[in-house]
Amino acid sequence: MPSKRKFEVSMASESATALDHVSLRSVKGKCVKIVREQYLRTDIPCRSLLCTRCNTDLSVALPGSSPMLATLSSAPPSTDSLGPHYAVPDLSALTQAMDCFESSKLFYDVIILQSVLEQLRSVSTPLYRRLKSVIAANNKRFVVFHNLFHKPSFVAKQPAETFDHYGSRCVLSAASWYAKHIPDVNIVVVSAGLIETNDSSVTVLPLSEYIPQFSGTASLLDSMLRSEPAIKKNPNNTVYFSEHFPTSKILGGVKSGQLIQGKLHISHYNSNEGHIYSSDRDDTILIIGKDNLNRAFNDDIVAVELLPQSEWKTELVTLDTVKDVDEDDSNDFLRTDSNISKKPTGKVVGIVRRNWRQYVGHIDIRSTPDILNPTFHGITNVLVTPMDRKIPKIRIRTRQAGSLVGHRILVMPDTWDTDSRYPDGHFIRDLGPMEDQDAETEAILLENDVQYQPFSQAVLDCLPKEGHEWRVPESKSDPLWNKREDLRNLQICSIDPPGCQDIDDALHARMLPNGNYECGVHIADVTHFVKPRTPMDNEAAARGTTVYLVDKRIDMLPMLLGTDLCSLKPRVERFAFSVIWELTPDAEIVSTRFTKSVIKSVNAFSYDEAQKRIDETSNSDELTKSMRMLLKLSKQLKQRRIDAGALNLASPEVSVRLENEQNDPTGVEVKELKETNSLVEEFMLLANISVAKRIYEAFPQTAMLRRHQPPPESRFEEFSKELKKLKGLKLSTKSSKAIADSLDKCIDPKDPYFNTLARIMATRCMMSAQYFASGQFDYAEFRHYGLASEIYTHFTSPIRRYADIIAHRELAAAIGYEPADSRMHKLQEEHLLSFMLVRALRVTQLSRKRG
Amino acid sequence: MSRIEIFNSEGFRHDGRRFDELRNFTCTIGDHPNLDGSSSVKLGATKVSCMVVGPYNGPPRLNFSIDVTPFSTFERQARKNEKRLQELQSLLVTSFTSACATAELPGTIDVRIQVLAQDGGLVSACTNAATLALIDAGIPMKDYICACSAGIYDTTPFLDLSNAEETDLSFLTIGALGNDSDVLMLLLENKIPADHLPVVMDMALSGTQLVRQVMDDTVRYYTQQRLAKRKLTGL
Incomplete structure (x- = not known):
């Protein structure tokens, strides 16, 4: 097995000396001895272009890592008083002025010390991530200098030294080394705290004096202002809130059960009221009023102390009791209605983790x-x-x-x-300005945490070099044709909303000699272009999905792929991932197979066009015939699904009418659903289900699936009560079938929209579907309630959903097209990914709602 | 995010090593003059000492026993992982039985390994210590058995994992017989993707050659010292 390739291995002690850290720590109440070895090296490059001594090729032999090229410019930024200099920020500067480090106006040629980076990581993960992305972008010449691994500038921590003091000693030691190493440039330590040095070669400057030396930084100074003592509007030192408990008391209290820890959810209707969910009590605890919320924000992880039972209250749910509450009188809710069971109330006594964002x-x-x-x-x-x-x-x-x-x-x-x-x-x-379309759009995107920046160069570099000229290779001996089936002769067409550019799916059907039908669903082969662990893959995973706004679309994949190379455009050869069934005339599946393929779509229809073509009886060409076959089969499939209890909950799709590109929307229209919509939908569902079964078979632990839990009865209580009161209708919630049937009966002859409204309300009562890895649950729990399917996944929209990309890779591995990516073996990573996708999808829904 | 950064973007591991660097490896032999053979091995912060008694009257075979001291890990604990140790013992017995000409041994040999401190690389430290102690006891062997571990982080192979890395990464330990690196022992307890396996094995094998060099130097050094002593005392 080994290929007898020799690595030039060496012992670390040849270029470094070892240092043992032994420290005692208390973990879960036990004394734990931590032994950590650290190697202090002499071969760490300074990464300045002015330096001729440092060897920067250290990591050339290292696979997959960027070499530590000299980055710091030989003509760094210069000011009148400081001269040309490299800036070395300390921890306080980074925590207080991250916005300045991200700004394009100042802070070029910056040395980020490893000690500072590690401290920042332990202090604030979001800030750490932001700094890392500035470093990775590489346009502001930030370099990381590993001073903790560097023998000349390393300083050991003294026994009783504080975190901050040790941090500043590290910074000064590294700065002095740099000053001696590169005498041509000044080294300026930028700090927002107090640092003193007796080394004359290093300048220490407070941030507030450093920033104004650069022009155009007035607005940046605003972001610094908080470091100055804020002038309180409160001269007589009134205390509005009670102190939070110290961390040790919170941890102890949570452990002993006296305090309850949970994520705070503020009410949609009243910002002075919130609740947390306690899994121990299996109940929610209300937190009412500003005093009890005690400075907690929505989404913070808080520790809550229960109030005495006499102060328990009922939840404020009905809209008519909501008043526009003035900030000052927050506690005056009268909840004396004793008929409704009282809920425990609590008071926030500490904040375990702030989830502050911008x-x-x-x-x-x-x-x-x-x-x-x-x-x-x-x-x-x-x-x-x-x-x-x-x-x-x-x-x-x-x-x-x-x-x-x-x-x-x-x-x-x-x-x-x-x-x-x-x-x-x-x-x-x-x-x-407010109500300006661009500002409001950006605001919506920011508020929903949608990444809307254009794709970075690293991502664009992953695109095929041919650009729009990329073609399926003509010669079948080309390696790209390997294990690909040639389906170019099939009568394949796509049916999408009008004006659709990112065509994910196409269909075909034909009669087999034995009287059965062969039907195929062909999905854009995105994973051919998006290989795992490339920058493009990471970016797509982070975006999770394409976000559609009224006037624009924020793509998950770069335009070139989404609307051209992957898109199954008509009359062009494209790579596809095909699912092909043999179906009996009763739409029973005889066999299923999956293959990577090359297709050439005959035509791209809109739903209307497809419908017209089918309805026009004079049409008898092959394509129309196959579309009729598909329609017939889809109706049978749909009937079977409905009989099994699938819900028709789809909230009506609306489209916003725009006069032209720039104009404001002029109206909203409900999209009309044609039979052809359901044709495409049924075959997509069938493809998803078939793929789900196949990848579950191949990867019992890690298959990427999607499930939908049945809603608990309690969710429907309110809705069915209202239905009964208002219309005298009864909603049965025994099973999905029962719900579907009783929803069909929810008709008000006077109000044709009433049925749709009831369906929307019912949808609101449902649980939301979730992605999961098959190892997380038992097979019985895989069920997709809304679709009444035992197993389900997302496979059919890889251009706009990342989950589908994972399913594609898994299916490709399952059919032996390519080896499974090592990432798929890491169950945990997948869990993480699923959570991320859920978040991303929720974001999409939210922005659609608001957009 | 995990507590430590296993491999940072500039190519350093959490302890300042490069991907292809072995930790400090030092060894001594003949620490216990009263025993037939003894050795001690330090691999980074992992410390192992080994004692050999024999051959004594009995069937020709090798016995291994491994004793993990309670203070060797970061948490003081009573014996655990008894099964894992048994597995390790039987692994060593099979490997060494094939490397020593066991059938021709005049009697039974007991090899006792004491683990004094653990920071990853336990199997390789134990194997190397046993090799040295057996050589010290004058047991005929075909060649050194030198062991070294290697793991994989994403697509980068890592040589000689520390404890923190072992908990996070998939890794294997290879024991090679001598210079031409015949694989005598291979222990892989978690999963490594098949297409990455050769690279990881190459990495570990390259490591064993470095280990062999150090062990060979040590053995020669101590042997020369002994010879010098003999000449002095005129034996």
């Missing part, structure tokens, strides 16, 4: 009327009302308040002290 909002003019005065240019405190109603107002300090009024702005909360009514935050970016 919030989009606008300045509340009422908070500071004087900013409208055009002569006013000072620094002022303003309140920002976030777009998300669950988030409290955030106070920021800004110099440009006047020009920001009426704009959508991006802000980030930083702290919330007990003596402040509002959280303190800082300004990040101006998105543009």
Whole structure:
């Protein structure tokens, strides 16, 4: 098995000295001895172009890693007082001014020390990620210098030294080394804290003095403002909130069961009310009023103390009791209705983890009327009302308040002290005037965490070099034809909404000599272009799905693939992944096979066109005949599915009418569903189910599947009660079949829309479907309730959904087309991925709703 | 995100090594003059000592026993993993039985391995220590059995994993017989994709050659010292 390839291995001690760390730590109440060896090297390059001594080819032999090329420019940024210099930020600078490091105006040629990077990672994961992406982008010449592995600049931690003190010693030691190593350039340590040095070769400068040396940084200074003590509107030191418990008390309390830990969900209707779910009690705990919420934000992980039973209240659910609540009187809800069972209430006593992000909002003019005065240019405190109603107002300090009024702005909360009514935050970016289409679109995308930046160069580099000229190779001996079936002679067509550019799927049907039908579903072979673990794959996985907005589409894959090379366009040869069945005239499956193929679609129809072609009895060409076959079979398939209890819950698809590209929407219309819609849908469902079965067979642990749990009875209570009261109708929720039947009877002769409304309401009561890896659950729990299928997956839309890409790879491995990617063996990773996809999908739904 | 970064984007492992670097490997032999053979091996922070008694009257065979001291891991614990140790013992017995000319041995040989500290690479440290102690005891062997582990991170093969890496990565341990690197022993307890397996094995085999070099130097050094002593005392 070994190929007798020799690696030039060496012992680490040849270029490094070993250092043993032995530390004692307490883990879960036990004393644990941690032994860590660390090798201090002398061969770590400084990565400056000015340096001739350092060997930068260290990692050339290393597969899959970028060599540590010299990156720091030989003509770094220069200012009058500092001269040409490399900046070395410390931890405090990075935590307080990450926005500046991301800005294009300053901070070029920056040395990020490993010690600082590790400290940042332990302090804040989001900031760490942001810094990593700045480093990876490589356009601002940030380099990581591994000072903890570097013998000359390494300093050992003293026994009782604090985190911050050790951090600054590391920074200074590395900066001094650099200063001696590259004497031509000044080394400037930038800090927001207090660092002192007696080494004259290193300059230490506070951030607030460093930033103004560069032009155009006034707005960036706003994002720094929070470091100065904020002027409180509260001169008499009123304390509005009670202190949070110390961490040790929270951990102990949660462990002993006195406190309950959970994720805070703020009510949609009232930002002063929220709840957490406790799995121990299997119940939700209400948290009512600002005092009890005690500075917690939506989505924070909080620790909650239960209030005495006498203060338990009923949940505020009915709309008529919701008032527009003023911030100041938050506790005055009268809930004395004793008929409804009381829910436990609690008080937040500590925040285990903040889930703060950047919030989009606008300045509340009422908070500071004087900013409208055009002569006013000072620094002022303003309140920002976030777009998300669950988030409290955030106070920021800004110099440009006047020009920001009426704009959508991006802000980030930083702290919330007990003596402040509002959280303190800082300004990040101006998105543009409110109600401007671009600003509002960007706001929606930001609020829903959709990545809308254009694809990076690294992603674009993964595209085929031929660009739009890419063709299926003519010669069948080409390796790309390997294990691919030639289906170009089949009468394949695609049916999509009008104007569809990313054509995922195409269909065909033909009569077999034995009287059975052969039907095929051909799906764009995206995985031929998107190989695992390439930058493009990572980007697609991070995006998760294509997001459709009213006037634009945020693609999961670059345009070249989505709308051209993968898209199964008519009269062009394209790679496809085909599922081919033999069906009896009663639409029973005789056999199924899967193959990678090459197809040439005859025509791309819209639903209307397809319908017309089928209806026109004079048409008797082969294509029309096969479409009629498909239609006939799809009706049988649908009937069988409905008999099995599939629900027809599909909320009506709406399309927004636009006068032209630039104009505002002029109206909303409900899309009319044709028989051909259901034709395509049925065959896609059939393909998904067949693929799900096949990949589950091949990968019993890691198959990427999708399931839909039956809704608990309790979810329907409210809805069926209302139905009964209003219309005297009865909703049976025994099984999906029963629901489907009783929904069919929900008809009001006077109101034709009523049935659709009832279906929408019923959909709201359902659980949402989820992705999972087959090892997570028993087979019995795989069931897709809404579709009444035992097993289901997503396979048919790989251009716009990442889950389908995984299914494609798994199916390709299952049929022996290509070896399984090692990633698929890592069950856990897949779990993670599924969670990510769920999140991404939810985001899509949300933005569709709002968009 | 895991606690440590196994492999950072600049190509360093969490302890400052490159992907193809072995930890500090040092060994001594003849630590216990009263025993027939003894050795101690340090592989990074892993420390193992080995004692050999025999051959003594009995059937010609090798017995292995491995003793993991309770203070050797990060948490003081009573004996655990008894089954794993038994498996390791039987692995060593089979490997060494084929490397030593066991059938021609004059009697039974007991090899006792004590694990003093563990930081990954336990199997390779035990194998190397046993080889050295058997050589010290003068047991005829075909060649050194040198062991080394290698794992895979994504597509990069790693040489000689530490404890932190072993918990996160798939890895294998190879024992090679001598210079021409015949694979005598191969232990793979988790999964490595088949197309990556040759690379990982190559990496481990390259490591065994480095290990062999160190072991050979040590044996020669101690032998020369002994010879010198003999000349002095006139024996």
